[in-house]
Amino acid sequence: MSKQPLSHIGQGYDRKEAQEKVTGQAIYVHDMEMPGMLYAKTLLSPKAHANIVSIDTSKAKALKGVKAVVTGEDAPYTVGLYMVDKKVMAREKVRYQGEIVAAVVAESEAIAEEAVTLINVEYEDLPIVHDLDEALEAKVLVHEELHTYEHMKGVFFPQKGSNIASWNKTKKGDITKGFEEADHVFEDEFNVPAVAHVPMETHVTIAQADPYSNKVKIWSSAQSPFAVRQLLAKSLGIAKSDVNVIVPYIGGGFGGKAGVHLEPLASVLSKAVKGRPVKLKMTREEEFNILPTRAGMRARFKTGINKDGKIVAMEVYHDWDSGAYADYGVNVGKTAVYSGAGPYEIPNIELHSRTIYTNKVFSTAYRGFGHLETHWAAERHMDMMAQKLGIDPYELRMKNLLRPGSTTISGELMYPTTGDPIACLDAVKKELGWTGRKTEEEKQREFKTGKVRGQGFAMLQKAPAMPSYTSTSAIMQMDEDGHIKVMIGAVDMGQGANTIMAQVAAEELKVPIEDVEVVWNVETDKHPYDWNTVASKYTFMGGNAVRKAAKKMIEQMKEVAGQVLRCHPDELTHGNGYIHHIHQTHRKLSYIDLSMGYSYENGNGIGGPLIAHGTYMASGLSNPDPETGQGRPGLVWTFGAHGVDLEVDVETGEVTVLKIVSAFDIGKVINKKLVDGQVLGGIVQGIGSALIEGYKFDENARLLNPYFGDNRIPSAKDIPLEMVPIYIEDPETAQVDGPYGARGIGEHPMISVPSAIGNALYEALGINFTRLPLTPENVALAIDESKK
Numbered sequence: 001m002s003k004q005p006l007s008h009i010g011q012g013y014d015r016k017e018a019q020e021k022v023t024g025q026a027i028y029v030h031d032m033e034m035p036g037m038l039y040a041k042t043l044l045s046p047k048a049h050a051n052i053v054s055i056d057t058s059k060a061k062a063l064k065g066v067k068a069v070v071t072g073e074d075a076p077y078t079v080g081l082y083m084v085d086k087k088v089m090a091r092e093k094v095r096y097q098g099e100i101v102a103a104v105v106a107e108s109e110a111i112a113e114e115a116v117t118l119i120n121v122e123y124e125d126l127p128i129v130h131d132l133d134e135a136l137e138a139k140v141l142v143h144e145e146l147h148t149y150e151h152m153k154g155v156f157f158p159q160k161g162s163n164i165a166s167w168n169k170t171k172k173g174d175i176t177k178g179f180e181e182a183d184h185v186f187e188d189e190f191n192v193p194a195v196a197h198v199p200m201e202t203h204v205t206i207a208q209a210d211p212y213s214n215k216v217k218i219w220s221s222a223q224s225p226f227a228v229r230q231l232l233a234k235s236l237g238i239a240k241s242d243v244n245v246i247v248p249y250i251g252g253g254f255g256g257k258a259g260v261h262l263e264p265l266a267s268v269l270s271k272a273v274k275g276r277p278v279k280l281k282m283t284r285e286e287e288f289n290i291l292p293t294r295a296g297m298r299a300r301f302k303t304g305i306n307k308d309g310k311i312v313a314m315e316v317y318h319d320w321d322s323g324a325y326a327d328y329g330v331n332v333g334k335t336a337v338y339s340g341a342g343p344y345e346i347p348n349i350e351l352h353s354r355t356i357y358t359n360k361v362f363s364t365a366y367r368g369f370g371h372l373e374t375h376w377a378a379e380r381h382m383d384m385m386a387q388k389l390g391i392d393p394y395e396l397r398m399k400n401l402l403r404p405g406s407t408t409i410s411g412e413l414m415y416p417t418t419g420d421p422i423a424c425l426d427a428v429k430k431e432l433g434w435t436g437r438k439t440e441e442e443k444q445r446e447f448k449t450g451k452v453r454g455q456g457f458a459m460l461q462k463a464p465a466m467p468s469y470t471s472t473s474a475i476m477q478m479d480e481d482g483h484i485k486v487m488i489g490a491v492d493m494g495q496g497a498n499t500i501m502a503q504v505a506a507e508e509l510k511v512p513i514e515d516v517e518v519v520w521n522v523e524t525d526k527h528p529y530d531w532n533t534v535a536s537k538y539t540f541m542g543g544n545a546v547r548k549a550a551k552k553m554i555e556q557m558k559e560v561a562g563q564v565l566r567c568h569p570d571e572l573t574h575g576n577g578y579i580h581h582i583h584q585t586h587r588k589l590s591y592i593d594l595s596m597g598y599s600y601e602n603g604n605g606i607g608g609p610l611i612a613h614g615t616y617m618a619s620g621l622s623n624p625d626p627e628t629g630q631g632r633p634g635l636v637w638t639f640g641a642h643g644v645d646l647e648v649d650v651e652t653g654e655v656t657v658l659k660i661v662s663a664f665d666i667g668k669v670i671n672k673k674l675v676d677g678q679v680l681g682g683i684v685q686g687i688g689s690a691l692i693e694g695y696k697f698d699e700n701a702r703l704l705n706p707y708f709g710d711n712r713i714p715s716a717k718d719i720p721l722e723m724v725p726i727y728i729e730d731p732e733t734a735q736v737d738g739p740y741g742a743r744g745i746g747e748h749p750m751i752s753v754p755s756a757i758g759n760a761l762y763e764a765l766g767i768n769f770t771r772l773p774l775t776p777e778n779v780a781l782a783i784d785e786s787k788k
Contacts, residue, residue: 008507009740012673016499016518017249017492026249029204029221030281037206038067040269040280041112043102043119044289045094048359048701049142050123052092052101059118060104065111068272069119071102075268079235080327081227081259083158083165084150085143086362088235088264093126095142095324096361097702098289105269105278128701129358132298132319135163142324142357155623156330163357165326170337170351170409170629175304178313178348182304186385189300190377191771192754193694194293194321197366198713201251203291204281207266211275214238216267218245223257223491224532229524231260236267244525253493254685255365258534259328261291288706293695294366295329295355296321299340299377304348309391309399313348316341318374320355323362330355332363332370335465337629338410339371342378343421343461343639344397345406351629359701365534367682369465371751372689376772379458379755384768392436393759394429397459401425402639411630419665419743420728421459421639427663427726428457432643443766450650453658454764457643458755462748463634464535468621470635472541473528476505476549478610482577482592484509486518486546489530490538495746496674497538501546503670504739508550510575511591528613536744539670540636541616543739548614554579557594560607564589564598619737638743640664642683642756648764653780655691656721657757663726664748668741672727675745679725682749688714690754694773 020026057069072091079086090101102119106112127140134140138161143149147160156166179185199221206219216238222228225245233240250257262280270278282290297320304313318336322329336353366372386393401421406414434455438446446452464470475487486505492498498518506513519527530542558569561579565572565587573582580588589598597607622631643661648654660683669675692712696704705711730741758769767782 006507006740007510008503008513009668009670011503011671013499013503013513013671015496015674016502017520021249028201028249028251029206029219030201032206032219034206034277037277037279038105038107038273039109039112040103040105040266040278041109041116042100042290043116043121045090045097045099045101047094047123047125048097049126049128050094051126052090052094053122053124055102056120057102060115063111063115063118065107066104066115067107068105068269069102069115070269070272074272075265077235077264079231079260079264081231082152082156082330083327085165086325086327088268096359098361099324100265100290103265103269105273129163130701131358132321132356135356135358138162142359154626156334157626165322165355165357166330166333168334168337168353168629169627170349171627172409172411172630173348175313175315175348175350179304182312183307184389185302185304186388187302188381188384189298189770190380192297192373192376193772194296194360194363195689195693195695196288196293196711197254197256199252199254199256202282202284202287203257203262204279205262205266206277206279207263207270208277209267209270209275211271214242216243218243218263218267220245220247220263221250221257222247222263223250223253223493223534224259225491225522225524226489226529227258227532228260228263232263232267235264244523246521246523247491248521250491250493254367255369255534256292258365258532285706288711289361289703292328292362292364293323295323295332295363297373299374301377301381303381303385305385305389307389309389309396311344311346311400314341314346316351318353320353321358321360322355323358323360325362326355326357328364329362331465332365335370336374337624338408338633339461339463340374340378341409342375342382343402343459344400345402346409349409351409360697361703367685368462368747368751369535371460371462372686372754375458375460375752376754376758379752380758380770383456383759383762394425394434394457397425398422401459410624410633412632412634419637419639421461421641421665423728424639424641424663424665425457425459427728428641428643428661431661431724431726432457432645434643437763447650452648452650452764453645454648454760454762455643455645456756456759456763457641458752458759460640460642460748460752461637462536462751463637464537464744466531466535466537466618468618468623470531470537471615471617472530472545473613473615474542474545474549475528476553476612478553478591478595480592480595482515482595484511484516486516487527488518488542489522489527490542491522491533493533495678496671497542499674500539500670501542504543504546505550508547509554511577536638536746536748537635539742540738540744541618543742544616544737545614547739548616549612552612552614553610556610556612557591560594560598561589563606636738636743638664638666638745638748640748642752644756644760646757646760646764648761648779650783653776653778653783655757655761655774655779657687658720659722659724660720661724661726662749663728664745665728665743666745667738667743668729669727670740670742675727676725678746679749680723682747683723683753684714684719686750686753687718689750690757690772691774692718
């Protein structure tokens with residue numbers, strides 16, 4: 001790593017696109033209108049599980065302005081990234097209330113909406129799988145043909161004759177012996193509901209399918225254009241090169257726009273109208289009802305622990321309610337086999353993570369990718385064990401946290417370069433002012449005032465959840481005026497990826513950041529490949545790819561400049577827009593002179609336009625062993641901790657977060673302004689999961705709250721009075737191949753926020769909450785119950 005001071009890395013630049021967005025110049029797919037464009041609307045199933053007996057579309061087809069009506073029989077395609085289990089449209093049966101059973105293409109949205117109401121569908125009810133227990137009984141199967149589905153073999157493990165889409169395991173040590181040696185054994189169960197992603201921009205797609213070939217052009221509010229290309233091609237049975245996916249500005253995703261969603265259906269609809277562009281966009285209610293959620297989850301922990309607080313054995317079951325389809329959900333479940341017990345050294349563990357089908361809206365990736373759920377359980381369980389042992393929860397964690405020389409539950413050895421969860425916990429404890437638990441007398445005295453205070457904290461960890469072969473790339477070109485254009489395949493959803501990549505390029509080239517432009521409007525026909533914009537991996541991976549491209553561009557300039565200046569390229573260096581001799585600094589050439597190649601006075605030219613590329617592939621990863629879960633599935637770890645100080649109104653049950661302290665071992669902060677944005681926004685999003693959000697279903701598995709009135713997200717009044725982010729930077733000991741030592745931070749801030757709040761609620765009320773959300777109603781009911 002260079003010892004030279006950094007010019008751009010660490011600077012708090014504004015986001016590159018900020019002005020375009022705040023002035024309304026930015027164009028989203030929602031804004032797009034095209035010549036000859038038609039509009040689509042969908043008919044949704046009112047049933048959670050039923051056979052489709054018949055569909056009568058005659059009245060809809062007869063309506064003036066309707067151009068096509070399509071049902072599942074017209075779209076015999078299946079989709080799936082990890083588990084190919086979902087039809088583009090329901091065929092023969094529906095598996096959740098809200099599944100698309102027909103679609104109309106018309107000259108306007110109004111006509112399409114009217115036509116949808118004219119479609120008549122006859123259903124035959126089937127028994128409903130409501131919850132995890134019914135699913136595990138397997139008296140009713142959501143997917144009778146599960147064992148025949150194409151899936152990523154050796155990574156996911158569907159169980160024939162069951163509702164288990166994948167059963168992933170971790171086994172380390174000998175838990176039988178560990179439990180025998182334990183002084184105490186504690187068991188707890190925890191639950192989280194499904195929640196919605198709620199991006200500001202709902203899902204929207206415009207598709208134009210060439211009627212005379214297999215070529216399809218897609219404009220989409222997708223996180224991952226190359227994944228859309230891959231999955232759309234696979235689903236339709238066409239070549240990837242026939243699919244061009246364009247993603248302009250995107251109004252948020254949070255994982256809900258990973259993979260493929262509306263694009264295959266929109267393509268089928270465009271084909272049905274002879275290649276005219278078709279726009280399919282979701283209303284907010286449809287966004288809740290049709291599109292995937294974060295999975296609901298139940299966790300069961302059984303832990304053997306010695307009287308001094310050292311964990312000796314643990315058995316864990318994480319059961320994920322993935323709803324009707326488990327495509328992306330199986331990968332969420334897989335993350336638990338290496339991260340689902342928290343950042344602790346556990347010598348003997350057996351962990352089971354089961355992704356399970358029910359007749360509810362299906363699930364997908366969500367910010368934190370399964371970690372908020374598993375950490376809600378793991379960190380509440382740690383606090384509850386500390387209570388029973390009479391040990392300070394800080395001390396209990398300190399006895400068991402990973403440190404250099406420890407091995408993770410998947411067998412990965414911890415190095416000083418891996419990260420420091422202990423430093424995070426200490427930083428939070430100090431800032432929070434934790435001095436230990438309150439006495440019962442203090443609690444009772446405070447309770448009489450009507451407002452009680454409590455503090456609590458929780459650990460977190462996460463590494464990118466992605467295939468071992470994940471890769472990314474960048475292309476860099478210099479214009480005649482020295483302006484540098486960078487092309488990447490990732491999508492900036494507001495996390496600031498394009499600004500960060502501009503900082504990296506400017507740092508390596510030693511030019512003003514104003515001279516670097518990361519090209520928006522990612523297009524798979526033109527931009528270089530990136531696997532997926534998920535997993536908090538892009539600063540780490542994309543940063544390395546852009547660094548390599550910049551270094552190659554410098555090498556190109558030095559090669560040409562060496563010929564002109566009659567010296568070896570090794571004798572040259574760069575800075576301030578020039579390539580110059582290391583010692584004889586007056587011997588120099590400007591970047592502009594080299595941008596299109598160098599021309600001698602007599603007209604001879606050498607070199608050529610400056611174009612460079614860089615790639616980065618995840619290094620050293622392996623798939624977990626199918627039986628033991630041992631391997632190296634996590635590329636780069638980010639550890640952290642939250643501390644919460646809150647107040648509870650004992651009459652209403654309303655919880656007010658007064659202060660939250662969050663520390664992360666981030667390695668190196670590339671742009672503090674952007675990191676602050678990620679952290680503060682992530683904390684508030686985590687508060688939403690803790691206190692507000694959650695899907696509700698009736699006895700027929702019908703979604704009861706597909707609207708903000710009863711399924712709201714945090715607003716300004718839910719923001720804590722004080723938020724204190726702490727960044728632990730040590731680039732000299734950070735991951736050696738991280739760009740300037742940087743680690744991912746995009747998802748981490750919301751992980752364990754509910755856990756810290758739950759732990760603080762115990763300190764305030766003496767009540768252990770095991771189920772989210774912690775709404776005023778739920779808290780007040782628990783307070784009343786505690787008085788009995």
